Amino acid sequence: MDKTTIREGNVMSQINKSNIPHFDAVVVGAGFGGLYAVHKLKNELGLTVRAYDTGADVGGTWYWNRYPGALSDTQSYIYRYSFDKELLQESTWKNTYLTQPEIFEYLSHVADRFDLRSNYQFRTKVTAAHFNEETNLWQIMTDRGDEVTAKFFVTGLGLLSATNVPNFKGRETFKGEQYHTGAWPESGVDLKGKRVGVIGTGSTGVQLIIGIAPEVEHLTVFQRSAQYSVPVGKRPQSEEDIAKIKGNYGEIWKQVKSSAVAFGFDESTVPAVSVSKEEQDRVFEETWNKGGGFRFMFGTFSDIATNPEANEAACEFIRKKIREIVKDPETARKLTPTSLYAKRPLCDNGYYDTFNRDNVSLIDVKENPILEITSKGIRTTDGEYELDVLIYATGFDAVDGHYIKMDLRGRGGVSMREKWEDGPTGYLGITNTDFPNLFMILGPNGPFTNLPPSIETQVEWISDTVKYMVERNIKTIEPTQDAENEWLTTCSTIADATLFPKAESWIFGANIPGKKNSVRFYMGGLGNYRKVLEEVGYNGFAFDHAFSGKK
Ligand code: FAD
Ligand code: NA7
16 A cells, blocks of 8 residues: 555555445435535545435435424524534524424535535445455445445434334235335325324324324324423524524534533523422423423423432423313323333424314323234224324334444454344444444434534544544554443443433333343533543544554
8 A cells, every 4th residue: 555645545546456436435324414424524624425325315314204294303593503604694494493394405405505415326225334354445335236445434324214113913904005204205195184093102203193183084193102292382583583593603502512412501400309399380381381392301400300209290290281281081191191201302382282183083002002904904902993094103213223224344244233232332422343434423322412513523523533544544443342331331320320211212222122222322411522522532442553643
C-alpha cells in the first residue's frame, strides 16, 4: 500500500485489484442519520461515498410511516438538524408539532440542498457486509446483486425501523387488506366506509386510531396493554413565536444538547415525593395543559421514572383523567392502565376521547386473547370480529432488528447475529469489538432522547474519527473488549436505577417474543453522553498495528 497517496479512494483502489467497485465509505440508511453521514463524509471530508436504502426515497422513518395521523412528538423547532444555521433560519413550520408529510418534505429538502440523492441507490437492501482482514476492507452485498468494497461502513439502519408483525395463526388467510403502519403504501390506503381493525396501542396505534376514526365506518381496536398518554399540545405557532425561536437558536441548541432527554425543556430537579399531593396535582395539571409526553415524565418531577411512589402519583393523575374523559365506564376501565408508567412516554391529540365515538370499539386482548386471523377478520376468545382492513400497529424489532437481519461479519467471520444473541452491545453506542471501521448511528447503548441531536452528536463523532484516521493513514479502529464491556456495565447500572426495565417494551427488547430482555440504551442523558465522548477521546479503542495513537 502506498502510504503517501492522499486520497483514501485512490489508496484503496490499489489494494482492491478486482473489478469490484470501491468507495471510501458505504452508508446504509437515508433517514436523519444516513443523510447527515453522507453529507459529512462527502461534502466535508471529500470522500467517495455509496449509500443504500431499501426505500424508494430519502426520509427513513418518515418515508415508511405514512399512516394517517403520523406525527413527531418532539416539538417542531427541535425535530430537525442544528448543524446548518442558514437551514435553521430558512425552514419554517405551522404548528408546534410536525406531521409525517412535513418531516418527509424537510428531509427531501436537506437531500437536495446537499446533493445527497446522487449518492444513494434506492430500493436496495444491504443483505451482507463482511470485513476482510487481509485488505482491511468491508465487502458489502445487496439484494440487487451489487457487491462493493469500502474502508468505512456507516450504518444508519434506524432504531425503530424493522417492522414487527406478530405471527398470528391464519394471518395469510385474511381476505381483506392488511398493512403495517411502518410500511404504509406510498399511494395511501382508502379506509373510507370500511370496517377497520387495529392491533396495537403504542405511540403509533394511538396516532393512527385518532387519525382514522372519523373516516372509517367502524374501528375495532385490539388492545393488549392499556396506555398512559397525555396531551401532545399540538397548536398553531405564530410567525412571531417562530421568529423568536429563530433568533434564539444558539441558546436553544446549547440547552437541548446539555439536557438529559433533549426535548427542549429543563428536566425537573424536584422529587414528587418531596411535595404535597396538592402540589403534585398542580404541577401535573399545568404540564398536562402544556403537553408533551417526555415533559410529563421528566419535566414535572425528577423521580417519576425512578421512584415507584412518584411514578404512582403520575399514574393516578392520568387514570383520573381517563375516567373523566371516557364516558362509558366499561371502556374507561379497559383503557385505564394499572401497570407502572415506564414505557416511552406517550402523548396524543385526543386518544381517550376517540373512544367516546359511536363507531369505535375496544377489545381487551389480554382478557380475550386473539386466537387467530380468519378469512373474515379476527377471532378472539369472545368471538369473531369481521373486518375489511386489518392494520398492525405492532411496533418494531427495535435497535438491533435490522442488524441481525443482515449477514454482518467482522474479524474471523464473527457474526453480529451470534454475538448479540444475549443482547446487543456497542461501545458508546457507535462501535463494536471485532467489527473494525463499522460505525453505527444509534447503535445499541446510545442515548435515549429526542433523536436528531443525538444523531448529530454521533455522526459528528464518526466524521471526526474518519478524518483523524484518513489524515494519519490509520487502517482500522475498533473498541477493545474491555471498553465495550465497561460501557455495557455503565448502561446497565444507569438503566437499573430507573423503572424502565420493569415495564415490558421495545426499550429493553421485551416486545419481541424470544428476544432477550437486555439494556439497549445509555440513559444518562445527552449532555452526559456528549461529555463522555469528549472525555474518552480514543481511550478504549485499538487502532491498527502500524499506528497506536491517542487523541
Ligand atoms: P430511520 O429514519 O429509521 O432510517 C433508517 C433507514 O435505514 C430506513 O429508511 C431503512 O429502510 C434503512 N435500512 C435499514 N436496514 C437496511 C438495509 N439492510 N439495507 C438498506 N436500507 C436499510 N424520534 C424522536 O426523537 N422524536 C419523535 O417524535 C419521533 N417520532 C417517531 C414516530 C414514529 C412513528 C417512529 C417510527 C419513530 C419516531 N421517532 C422519533 C424515532 C425516529 O426513528 C428518529 O427520530 C429518526 O427519524 C431516526 O433516523 P435514522 O436515520 O436513525 O433512522
Ligand atoms: P410499540 O410501542 O412497541 O407498540 C406496539 C403495540 O402493539 C403495543 O400496544 C403492543 O402491546 C402491541 N402488540 C405487539 N405485539 C402484539 C401482539 N402479539 N398482540 C397484541 N398486541 C400486540 O410500537 P409503536 O410503533 O407504537 O411505537 C414505537 C416507537 O415509535 C414509539 O415509542 C415512538 O418512539 C415511535 P403491548 O403494549 O406490548 O402489550
